[in-house]
Amino acid sequence: MDITGRKLFVKALMEEGVDTIFAYPGGMVTDIVDELYKQEEIDVVLPRHEQALIHEAEGYARATGKVGVCLVTSGPGATNTITGIADAHYDSIPLIIFTGQVPLDLIGNDAFQEVDIVGMTRSITKYGVTVRDRKDLGRIIKMAFTIAATGKPGPVLIDIPKDIQNQLGDPDYPSHVDIRGYKPNETVHIGQLKRAYKLLKQAKRPLILAGGGVNIAGAQDNLRKFAEKMNIPVVTTIMGKGAMDADHPLYIGNCGMHGRYAANKAVADCDVLFSIGTRFNDRITGDLNEFAPKAQIIHVDIDTASISRNVVVDVPIVSDANLALERLIDWAEYKNTERWQEKIADWNRENPLEMRRDKGMSPQMIMEGINEVFPKGIVVTDVGQHQMWATQFIELNKNKKMITSGGLGTMGFGFPAAIGAKIGAPEKDVVCITGDGGMQMNMQEMATAICEKAPITVCILNNYYLGMVRQMQQLFYGKRYGITCLGRRKDCPKNCKGPNGNCPPYEPDFVKWAESYGVKGIRVTDQSQITDALRQAKENKEGPTVIEFMIATDELVLPMVKSGNPMSEMILK
Amino acid sequence: MSTMKNRWIALYVENQVGVLAKVSGLFSAKSYNLQSLTVGTTEHEDVSRMTICAICDDVTFEQIKKQLNSMVEVIKVMDLTNVPLHMKEILFAKVYGINAAQKEEVFQIAQVFSVKVADIGEDSALLECMLTERRNNELIALLNKKFKRVEVVRGGAVAIESISTSCR
Structure with missing residues (x-):
């Protein structure tokens, strides 16, 4: 019928x-x-x-x-x-x-x-x-x-x-459909893979660059096995973060625009770069002519069009990450890379990833608090400075992953994405890390979180500004803070150079706003309150908890590479 | 960087609404330089075949082929750049304001270029040409040089692979 x-x-x-x-x-x-x-x-x-x-x-x-x-x-x-x-x-x-x-x-x-x-x-x-x-x-x-x-x-x-x-x-729903123009790749070219392996075997300073494709393919275990078996250090992109456990001795950290000093140095100095599941976005490569200048590059990606588009590679391999890694694991033999790893460790000692601890509550302290209180679960970020701090300091592992807007960089993503993650995985703790700007782009979703009974922890890092652009204005635009101050009133002085003690109060008051939804709101102004607030939020299973962290306006995301510059030109202080 | 030159693609696509827009949209979205694009149905009514000419270097051309291949509506991408082929473009050229002597000249040109004089008026003539794109360009250049007012419409090139000598 x-x-x-x-x-x-x-x-x-x-x-x-x-x-x-x-x-x-x-x-x-x-x-x-x-x-x-x-x-x-x-x-x-x-x-x-x-x-x-x-x-x-x-x-x-x-x-x-x-x-x-x-x-x-x-x-x-x-x-x-x-x-x-x-x-x-x-x-x-x-x-x-x-x-x-x-x-x-x-x-x-x-x-x-x-x-x-x-x-x-x-x-x-x-x-x-x-x-x-x-x-x-x-x-x-x-x-x-x-x-x-x-x-x-x-x-x-x-x-x-x-x-x-x-x-x-017709009442029938087909169980299978043949699409003549759509044939996703399900194999891997063994010859190419052998060439890749040979390069890695001969390399003196090999490096693995893992992108989001590794996480999408669920190839984290195979990546770790391969890296361990060959003893090759690993850097990740932002979307690839979590592909290696944060505390793994072979894991260096994120590379790219706000990556770790040692990670970018390793990319610049390696002689064979095994990249997998990344499209060599400009935030990863910086100036293309200066990207991994000493390296022969191997590129594994499921998408043929991603290969040799931004970076022309020496060994292209079209494959699912798992498929390629499984083969490579079969062949892999242990390499002595101790000298290379020692060099990377030196870079890490030279410029460790660390924010100041002398002046009140820093974003790093908040991230460390989240690491302590939420060793498992899902961390979802919005877009901006807080996102970069999260990618720098949040420690991921098998039981803890991160969801972030990497490619498009969509402000307003974090809060709703966290609600969606909680709906999909109600058994997991979900922490949303967001900024005061991005939060206001989709804050109407609080009603959705309540109605869906999604007890998530919303951490708003409030610095009174659209911090990422403010940072660029501080560094590259002579501190002309045009339209980045979210507290600015019509009658503020035209050439305001930042907070001066006469600033109007911030609107909205996020705690009162939360309370207007019947949601618990906590304001944290000192580092001593961080873990207590996070614990309260974790224990609150009734509904969402909003924690507003009042952070200094002038905190910067460092290191930083200016857009279009080589990755070796990092601003460190 | 390799040289910029004309590259040819034969593209088999689903004969559906929006496919032409999707293919041409790719060229504008990615800043690829599209020289000409023609489309028509094939011997199978649910399949259309496009002949595409792009001006680009090797790297970009590889990208174009990959991007086209990744479209669900694209059934097959064939690179015709270095393949022996038959290629023709239809072109109409109307020449205005010509006297008897000039008409004579138009007829001579038609003869030399092996094109048809399809229509004639008191002081005008219409040429119907089926030449290669390059030959058509030459014809237009010549007409423009010789006569005051020329109106041209051209259809873009269509191409098909030659029959292999071993099949003859």
């Missing part, structure tokens, strides 16, 4: 094993919403804004490894998702975004709430299509799940006109 498109939609989600859908209603999805109301297998999460909806689905997907499924209406519902979709695209997060669309015969009429969302998102989705025929609906949904989750994962957008949702058609 034929069924409606909306019924097939829900049936498809069930057959795919979807347990949660992030959905915001609207005129062009009311039929699907009604169908979701009638079932009990899938939890429907109602966020307070569609941008945050996508970030929540991203957090959910990252925490669970499953596809994040989203439903929004046409027009503004759809356009509000665009930032989130771009974020998922650049960080390879598997999402499916279902958008409602005006009925087929109204498309092109500038109908109420009509936008060409497939066209708008073409360059930031892995695949996007409008369903134009009811008979294609099942096949297209199956395609979406296949494409989003396999190969290099990413967002897929499926636009479903209202009439398709109600039209009768």
Whole structure:
């Protein structure tokens, strides 16, 4: 018997094993919403804004490894998702975004709430299509799940006109779909891998650079085994952080713009660089001509288009991280790299990663407090200075991972992504580290956290400023703090050079704001209060806890490499 | 850095709404220099074939091919740059304001270039050309030099691989 498109939609989600859908209603999805109301297998999460909806689905997907499924209406519902979709695209997060669309015969009429969302998102989705025929609906949904989750994962957008949702058609959801233009790589070229191994074997100063692909592939164990078996030190990108346990003797730290001195020195000095699951983003390489100038470069990536795009490599290998590492582990023989490791240790002693401890509560102390109180769980960050401090000082391991917006650098990501992570992994402690600026970009989601009973710990590092840009203004723009002061009033002096004792109070008062939601709010002004506040938050299982850490305005993220400069030119003080 | 030159691709794509926009959008989004793009259905009505010419160096061309390959709607990417092929571009050129002597000249040019005079008016003539892109460029240059007003429309090149000598 034929069924409606909306019924097939829900049936498809069930057959795919979807347990949660992030959905915001609207005129062009009311039929699907009604169908979701009638079932009990899938939890429907109602966020307070569609941008945050996508970030929540991203957090959910990252925490669970499953596809994040989203439903929004046409027009503004759809356009509000665009930032989130771009974020998922650049960080390879598997999402499916279902958008409602005006009925087929109204498309092109500038109908109420009509936008060409497939066209708008073409360059930031892995695949996007409008369903134009009811008979294609099942096949297209199956395609979406296949494409989003396999190969290099990413967002897929499926636009479903209202009439398709109600039209009768085939009741079957296909178990398999053959997509002739989509064949993700499932093998590895052994010859290339042998060349790579030979290079590593001959190297005097070998180095492994692990990116986010290692974490996405779940190849952390194999990476560690390979590094240990060959005795090769490891640096990570921000997205690769956590691929090696923080306390592993072979782990140096993050490299890149705000990376550890020793990590960037090691990249600059190594003679063979084995990079895996990274696209050599400009934040990692700096000036391309000066990147790893002494090294022969091996590059393993699932995405052919990532290879030899930014950095021309000597040994390209198209492969899933796990697949390549498993082979290499079979061959790996122990190398003596003690002298090289000693050199790296010297760099670390020369310029350790350390913030000042002489002047009140530093961000490092907050991160250390989080490390102490939350040895396990998920740390989610927003974007800005606090994010860099988190990537520098938060210690990750098998039981503790980090979710952050690396590629797009989306302010407003952290809080909703943390809620999504908690929804996906309710048994885990979730800590959101955010700034006072980024928090205000999606703070309406507090209601979602409460309604979803998501007891997360929200750490707001408040420095009165949009700190990352303020830092650039301090270092490169003669301390002209244009539009970065979040406390600035209309009647403040025009050429204000920073806090001076006459500054107006900060708005909002985050503690009162939390309390207005009936949520516990704690303000921390001194380092002696850090762990106590974090413990209170950890014990509070009733709902979210907001901790506002009052930090100094002039704290900098160091080391820093100016955008476009070689990575060896680090600003250290 | 290798040299910038014309590179040719034959692209098999799904014959669906939005695919042309996606392919051309790639070129603008990534700042690739698109020289010409033609598209039409193939012997299978659900497959279209594009002939694409881009001006770029080796590294960029590799990227273009990889990026095209990674699109779900792209079925096959064929590099035609160094392949023996047959390539033609259709072009119409209308020449205005010509007297009898000049018309004579237009006919001569048509003969030399092996193109058809498709229509003729009191003081105008229409040429229908099926030449290589390069030959078409030469023809336009010549017409522009000889005559005051020339109107041109061209279709972009289509190309197909030659039949291998071993198959003859």
